[in-house]
Amino acid sequence: MDDATTSVPEIPGSPDKAATPAQEPADVSTIEYSLSYQAEKPRLIRYLLHCGASYQTAEDVAQRALEELHKKWATVDKPGPWLRKVATRKLPRSRVSDEYPLEDHDQPGTMPDPASAAEILFEKDTVLSAIRRLPLKQRKVFALHFDRYEATEIAEILQMTPVAVRQNLARARARLKDLLTSEGADK
Amino acid sequence: MSMEEMHSPGDSGELSDAELDAILAAAEDRLLTAIHCSLDLEAGLAQIIGDPPRREPSPALPADALSTPDSGKDLEADAARCTEPPTPAAQLRIRFPGPEHHCLMASARSASRRRLTKLERQRVHAAKDVEQDLDDLARAEDLREWRAHRRTSGYTGALRLLALTMTLADAVVAYVAIGVFVTNHVLTATLAVLTALTGATIACILARCRRRRLSVLITARILEGIFVGALTMLRYEGLRVQGTSPLTATGAAALTALIVLAGLVITEEAIVTTRTFGDFLGALLVIRKRRNYLVAARRLARIQAGDAAASQLQGYFSELPAKAEGLPQGAAQPRSAAIPKSTQGGNVPALAKPTSRADRLVTGPNLGSRRRAKIALGSVTAVAVGVLAAGLLASDPQQPAPQAGPPLAYSPPVAAQLQTTALVFPIGQARLSNTDEAALKWLAGLLKSAGAASATIEGFASATGTIERNQKLSLARAQDVADFLVVHGVPASRLVIIGSGGLDQDGLTALAQAVNRNVVVILISDGKLGRPIDGGGPWTTSSGP
Numbered sequence: 001m002d003d004a005t006t007s008v009p010e011i012p013g014s015p016d017k018a019a020t021p022a023q024e025p026a027d028v029s030t031i032e033y034s035l036s037y038q039a040e041k042p043r044l045i046r047y048l049l050h051c052g053a054s055y056q057t058a059e060d061v062a063q064r065a066l067e068e069l070h071k072k073w074a075t076v077d078k079p080g081p082w083l084r085k086v087a088t089r090k091l092p093r094s095r096v097s098d099e100y101p102l103e104d105h106d107q108p109g110t111m112p113d114p115a116s117a118a119e120i121l122f123e124k125d126t127v128l129s130a131i132r133r134l135p136l137k138q139r140k141v142f143a144l145h146f147d148r149y150e151a152t153e154i155a156e157i158l159q160m161t162p163v164a165v166r167q168n169l170a171r172a173r174a175r176l177k178d179l180l181t182s183e184g185a186d187k
Numbered sequence: 188m189s190m191e192e193m194h195s196p197g198d199s200g201e202l203s204d205a206e207l208d209a210i211l212a213a214a215e216d217r218l219l220t221a222i223h224c225s226l227d228l229e230a231g232l233a234q235i236i237g238d239p240p241r242r243e244p245s246p247a248l249p250a251d252a253l254s255t256p257d258s259g260k261d262l263e264a265d266a267a268r269c270t271e272p273p274t275p276a277a278q279l280r281i282r283f284p285g286p287e288h289h290c291l292m293a294s295a296r297s298a299s300r301r302r303l304t305k306l307e308r309q310r311v312h313a314a315k316d317v318e319q320d321l322d323d324l325a326r327a328e329d330l331r332e333w334r335a336h337r338r339t340s341g342y343t344g345a346l347r348l349l350a351l352t353m354t355l356a357d358a359v360v361a362y363v364a365i366g367v368f369v370t371n372h373v374l375t376a377t378l379a380v381l382t383a384l385t386g387a388t389i390a391c392i393l394a395r396c397r398r399r400r401l402s403v404l405i406t407a408r409i410l411e412g413i414f415v416g417a418l419t420m421l422r423y424e425g426l427r428v429q430g431t432s433p434l435t436a437t438g439a440a441a442l443t444a445l446i447v448l449a450g451l452v453i454t455e456e457a458i459v460t461t462r463t464f465g466d467f468l469g470a471l472l473v474i475r476k477r478r479n480y481l482v483a484a485r486r487l488a489r490i491q492a493g494d495a496a497a498s499q500l501q502g503y504f505s506e507l508p509a510k511a512e513g514l515p516q517g518a519a520q521p522r523s524a525a526i527p528k529s530t531q532g533g534n535v536p537a538l539a540k541p542t543s544r545a546d547r548l549v550t551g552p553n554l555g556s557r558r559r560a561k562i563a564l565g566s567v568t569a570v571a572v573g574v575l576a577a578g579l580l581a582s583d584p585q586q587p588a589p590q591a592g593p594p595l596a597y598s599p600p601v602a603a604q605l606q607t608t609a610l611v612f613p614i615g616q617a618r619l620s621n622t623d624e625a626a627l628k629w630l631a632g633l634l635k636s637a638g639a640a641s642a643t644i645e646g647f648a649s650a651t652g653t654i655e656r657n658q659k660l661s662l663a664r665a666q667d668v669a670d671f672l673v674v675h676g677v678p679a680s681r682l683v684i685i686g687s688g689g690l691d692q693d694g695l696t697a698l699a700q701a702v703n704r705n706v707v708v709i710l711i712s713d714g715k716l717g718r719p720i721d722g723g724g725p726w727t728t729s730s731g732p
Contacts, residue, residue: 030236034232034236037231037232037235038228038232041226041231042222042223042226045226046218046222049218049222055225059226063231063235067234067235070236125214125218127210127211127213128218131211131214146211146215148649149651150651150652153651173204173207176207177202177207180202180207
């Protein structure tokens with residue numbers, strides 16, 4: 001076995017595994033969760049930004065959803081949809097403390113911190129701005145569509161029917177085409 | 188593509204679906220990258236699990252590796268660089284500790300490890316399932332055989348009739364014995380029936396134990412004895428109360444005991460040796476267990492095949508860095524053992540931008556920056572690069588031993604022998620596009636011209652969808668490519684087809700996920716490929732929606 005795998009738990013059934021069989025499941029679970037955390041958190045934040053949250057709120061909600069996932073890691077089959085469902089549920093409760101002064105970033109000579117850089121990109125990017133002009137439901141559907149979820153999965157996460165998901169997606173596409181075409185023509 | 192270019196509509200003034208997809212994907216990608224850069228994932232993870240699986244500080248290389256002839260300076264310099272404090276940029280970007288790891292992309296290594304871990308876990312579970320199913324099947328079949336052996340089908344009806352008769356006889360004996368003490372006939376009859384049913388129940392319990400080849404319950408046997416003894420004593424006392432002589436009473440009691448005991452034994456035998464509803468259920472059970480076992484065995488075989496391929500992959504990864512340096516075997520082994528340890532440290536400086544042929548092959552002309560290509564294709568194609576490079580070097584007996592110690596820097600000759608291509612499929616489809624066919628025709632020509640070259644065709648799917656569906660889809664994609672190659676004259680015996688299912692997409696962008704719906708063709712050559720790599724191979728990326 002490669003030494004490069006020393007950060008990964010030993011494989012069950014391998015000769016080295018016999019020495020520490022009891023630690024195996026915990027290690028695998030932690031590694032799996034860590035990988036899932038690193039993969040899902042940015043995408044979850046992106047989804048929450050599309051849902052209308054500020055960056056701080058999105059990060060906070062994502063972190064809390066991931067904490068909850070850690071507690072229920074053994075029982076959750078599909079972490080991605082589960083996280084989005086939980087985050088969607090948590091988001092309205094977090095909006096009360098939603099404060100983020102964007103004006104400061106526009107002042108010349110000030111360097112935005114990395115977090116606000118993402119926020120500014122979300123605010124200023126033409127395409128993302130066009131997406132933000134869509135109705136909330138369409139934005140949610142779009143965000144999940146870009147996370148490569150099927151219509152049935154999106155329907156399950158957002159408590160809609162698959163038909164409604166496809167309708168929202170089609171309408172959003174049509175609207176975005178109009179918006180982007182008109183903006184392109186303006187330029 | 189700049190924003191202006193992306194936003195300018197076509198001549199018709201209307202964005203097409205493909206253009207819209209491209210624009211949106213690019214925007215979403217930008218946003219995700221910005222979020223990625225703004226996050227301190229390790230700190231967030233530490234808040235949750237307390238001790239995130241951080242990489243260990245990179246240890247110094249062992250003395251024997253450092254003392255490799257003529258490469259000592261480079262190795263020492265590399266080791267010293269690995270222990271320098273990291274710059275923030277290095278922490279953000281770097282997963283490789285030294286130039287020799289150019290060709291080992293971090294995401295590829297991580298993906299291969301995760302895959303290996305996952306496969307091993309699945310293998311253990313599948314092996315347990317198979318073992319359990321096999322045990323169940325063996326037990327069920329044994330039971331059925333035993334029943335068939337014990338069954339006396341010619342006397343089934345007679346035995347059943349006899350058992351019924353003997354149960355009635357028990358009831359009559361009990362009625363006579365109880366009737367002396369109880370004047371009410373109905374009560375006497377009820378007690379007699381209950382007594383007969385109790386005896387039949389005891390016989391059933393014993394028969395059940397024998398049918399299931401369990402040890403016969405001693406309690407049941409004792410109960411049987413008590414039952415017979417009680418009725419015998421009851422009959423004896425009844426006769427004594429009526430004034431019968433002790434001898435007559437003893438004889439009558441003995442007859443009672445005989446009848447009751449015969450009733451119990453015959454009932455028990457009748458249940459054991461005749462066909463019952465339980466036999467029918469047992470036959471159904473055997474069928475079900477056999478089916479379960481076959482399914483589990485097939486699954487285990489599939490997993491073992493994947494597991495073997497993944498282990499081979501991991502082995503290649505461990506040896507590749509040392510082989511890439513062209514070290515002799517004796518020096519390569521300690522070096523390959525030492526290098527991965529140093530990869531555990533994330534605190535290493537940034538590498539110079541690689542310009543090798545391997546990187547150009549991996550990234551392709553249309554995939555944008557190196558960073559994007561590393562994330563997107565690393566999980567698949569760098570694995571291919573690793574396997575191929577190791578395979579090429581390991582299988583080339585003509586490879587000269589290095590005269591002077593090779594430099595530590597990444598060895599271009601490895602990449603110079605690579606021939607790899609990736610074919611990307613739309614979501615849920617396993618059909619080759621026209622552009623893919625052009626690439627495959629080129630590959631077919633290459634394989635035909637190379638005497639002993641073989642190809643491993645590994646199909647992948649994105650992680651969306653069920654595991655079973657992804658497995659089937661990935662295999663169908665690989666099979667489709669293999670069929671095409673066979674039709675174009677490549678012997679089927681030189682093709683190995685692997686369906687690897689859905690790839691884990693941790694940390695991958697949407698683009699990377701799209702690229703994961705692919706088939707990777709890895710050529711393993713004996714160094715006699717008919718065409719030099721500089722001739723260039725097609726690189727097709729017909730990404731789906």
